[in-house]
Structure formats: structure tokens, C-alpha cells
Amino acid sequence: MLALAFVLPLAGCATDSDSGADSGRPAAASSASGPATAGTGTGAPEVRAQLRVDGDVRQYLLHRPPTSAADGDGPRPLLIAFHGRGADAAELRAKTRLERAATARGMLVAFPEGLGHGWGAGTQATKQRPDPALDVRFTEALIKHLVRTERADPGRVYVAGFSNGGSMALRMAAERPALLAGAASVSGQLPTGDAAVEPTGPVPVMVVYGADDPVRPLAGLPSPPPDPEEPILPTRSARDSAAAFAAAGGAGEPVTREEKGYDRTVWRLGKDAHGGDRRTGGTVQLLVVEDAGHTWPGSTVPPPEGFGPVSKALDATDTILDFFTDPGPGR
Numbered sequence: 001m002l003a004l005a006f007v008l009p010l011a012g013c014a015t016d017s018d019s020g021a022d023s024g025r026p027a028a029a030s031s032a033s034g035p036a037t038a039g040t041g042t043g044a045p046e047v048r049a050q051l052r053v054d055g056d057v058r059q060y061l062l063h064r065p066p067t068s069a070a071d072g073d074g075p076r077p078l079l080i081a082f083h084g085r086g087a088d089a090a091e092l093r094a095k096t097r098l099e100r101a102a103t104a105r106g107m108l109v110a111f112p113e114g115l116g117h118g119w120g121a122g123t124q125a126t127k128q129r130p131d132p133a134l135d136v137r138f139t140e141a142l143i144k145h146l147v148r149t150e151r152a153d154p155g156r157v158y159v160a161g162f163s164n165g166g167s168m169a170l171r172m173a174a175e176r177p178a179l180l181a182g183a184a185s186v187s188g189q190l191p192t193g194d195a196a197v198e199p200t201g202p203v204p205v206m207v208v209y210g211a212d213d214p215v216r217p218l219a220g221l222p223s224p225p226p227d228p229e230e231p232i233l234p235t236r237s238a239r240d241s242a243a244a245f246a247a248a249g250g251a252g253e254p255v256t257r258e259e260k261g262y263d264r265t266v267w268r269l270g271k272d273a274h275g276g277d278r279r280t281g282g283t284v285q286l287l288v289v290e291d292a293g294h295t296w297p298g299s300t301v302p303p304p305e306g307f308g309p310v311s312k313a314l315d316a317t318d319t320i321l322d323f324f325t326d327p328g329p330g331r
Contacts, residue, residue, distance in 0.1 A: 063099035075153035082165030121167035122195025177201035189235035202249030204327035210292030261313020
């Protein structure tokens with residue numbers, strides 16, 4: 001199915017997300033194509049754009065770093081950043097300031113909008129999300145589109161997200177490891193039970209988690225309470241989520257050490273794992289942050305009531321982007 005892209009100027013911080021219900025129409029993964037003007041790289045540094053995939057018009061914010069003389073017209077790294085459930089792209093941008101930190105690294109950042117303000121992070125079909133693979137195909141199509149139109153480097157594509165968006169980033173890393181050079185999740189875990197997501201190959205992954213998360217406990221949520229609007233998925237613990245990626249990457253035993261304000265556990269990806277030649281020196285890392293809730297460490301945006309405190313001991317944005325640049329053993 002042909003997918004068309006449209007790029008519009010961004011006015012302010014508000015977004016007009018596509019809040020229509022999921023279509024549920026099964027379809028093959030779409031390839032994206034669009035007008036050449038969408039990919040010249042000479043337009044506004046930030047735009048609101050649309051991409052038609054599987055019959056749905058999907059929206060995203062795109063941040064373009066300025067082109068430097070050193071970079072020229074060469075390919076640039078790309079980060080896809082997924083917002084949390086009930087939020088939107090602008091909220092994640094404000095909370096993380098990812099686009100500012102990415103600018104210094106010459107990185108493109110796309111903040112896609114989830115259908116119904118959420119993501120299909122699990123594999124179980126529900127009334128609200130009858131096609132559980134829809135967002136995986138959308139993300140694939142968005143990456144392919146930005147590789148073609150924005151000179152994104154296919155060898156340096158990363159995903160990150162918060163909460164439900166963090167679980168979506170982990171799903172992409174689990175099911176499409178060859179597509180990604182790294183993934184990071186803040187306050188998001190791998191779904192389990194009937195919605196289970198299983199890592200299938202080696203990829204560097206970082207999981208950042210608040211030790212005092214009252215919304216999605218560090219130990220996981222194996223039996224979540226019912227939700228009349230959209231089922232909350234059961235999840236593994238943060239450690240088991242990271243360990244699953246370590247096992248898929250042929251990692252050995254982990255090493256844990258205390259750092260100021262958090263504990264860091266590191267698994268080294270095995271060189272003999274399938275696809276391991278692409279991941280030499282890569283790691284899977286779990287950072288458990290003290291005095292932190294269901295929040296983005298280092299954020300200056302106050303969290304909703306009941307989400308717990310924001311740690312200032314760690315800047316999750318810089319930590320994640322540094323990990324993507326060098327996914328080897330933690331410092």
C-alpha cells in the first residue's frame with residue numbers, strides 16, 4: 001500500500017494528533033514515498049509531518065539539526081522517540097529536551113504520535129488495538145521514509161521512549177534488532193503473558209528505571225488492574241526486561257556497581273551471537289535510579305500527581321544519547 005508524506009510548518013508546541021480509533025485493517029508493511037521537498041534537509045529545523053501507513057494518516061514531529069560544514073550532505077543518525085500513554089509528541093519533547101541534546105550530536109529526531117495517544121507495545125490483539133503489529137509497521141515505514149527523504153543513516157537508527165513508549169521502543173528492539181543500532185527505555189518494561197514480547201537478536205539496550213516507581217513498579221506488573229478504556233499490559237520486571245535482551249545477545253554474567261544516585265548493571269553482548277559482528281563491544285545496561293518515580297530523570301517538567309519524584313542525580317537524555325554514541329561498557 002502506497003504511503004504519502006506531507007510536511008507542514010510547526011507552529012508553537014501544540015500538536016494535532018490523529019485521535020481516531022485504530023482501523024484494524026490488516027495489511028502488509030507499507031513503503032513510504034513522498035515529495036522531494038520533504039527530504040531536502042534545507043527546510044525549517046522543526047516540522048509537523050504526516051505519513052500514510054496501512055490506510056491511517058500518522059503524524060510526527062521532526063527535528064532537523066543544522067547542517068555543518070563538517071557534516072556536509074552526509075547521512076545523519078536518527079532517533080525515533082515514543083511518548084507515554086495519554087501524552088503526545090510535544091509533551092515528550094518538553095519533558096526530555098531530546099531535540100536540543102541531539103542537535104549537538106547532529107542527530108535527526110522524530111517524535112511520532114500514537115493512535116489514541118498510546119502504542120501497541122504488546123503482541124495481544126485488543127478491542128482498542130485489534131492489529132497489534134500496526135505500530136511496528138508504522139515505525140518501520142517511518143524509518144525507511146526518513147532514510148530516503150532526510151538522509152538518515154540506516155546504520156545509525158535508534159529508538160527511545162517513556163513508559164508505554166519505552167515499552168514500544170523495547171518491542172522494536174526485540175522484534176527488529178537488525179533495523180536498529182540501539183534502543184533505550186525510561187520507565188518502560190517488556191510486556192509478558194498473552195502480550196509477551198521476546199527479544200530475537202543482539203542489539204544494545206539501555207533501561208532506565210526509578211527505584212520508587214508507583215505506576216509501573218520496578219518489579220514489574222504481572223497482574224495489572226483492569227482499565228475500561230485500554231487494557232494495561234502485564235510486564236516483566238525492569239531487570240528481567242534487560243536480562244532478556246542480554247540473553248538474546250549472547251551476553252555473559254552481568255556486573256553491577258553503585259554510582260552516585262543510581263546503580264548500573266552491565267551485560268556485555270557476546271561476539272559469537274547471531275549478528276554479533278555488528279555489535280562488537282555493545283552492551284545491555286540497566287540503570288536503577290534512587291529517589292525516582294515514574295518520571296524522566298533530569299527533567300525540569302513537573303510530573304503528574306502520583307507519579308513520584310524526579311531524580312536530579314542522572315540526566316537521562318544525555319545518558320541515553322551518550323550510550324547510543326558508545327554502547328560499550330559503562331563508565
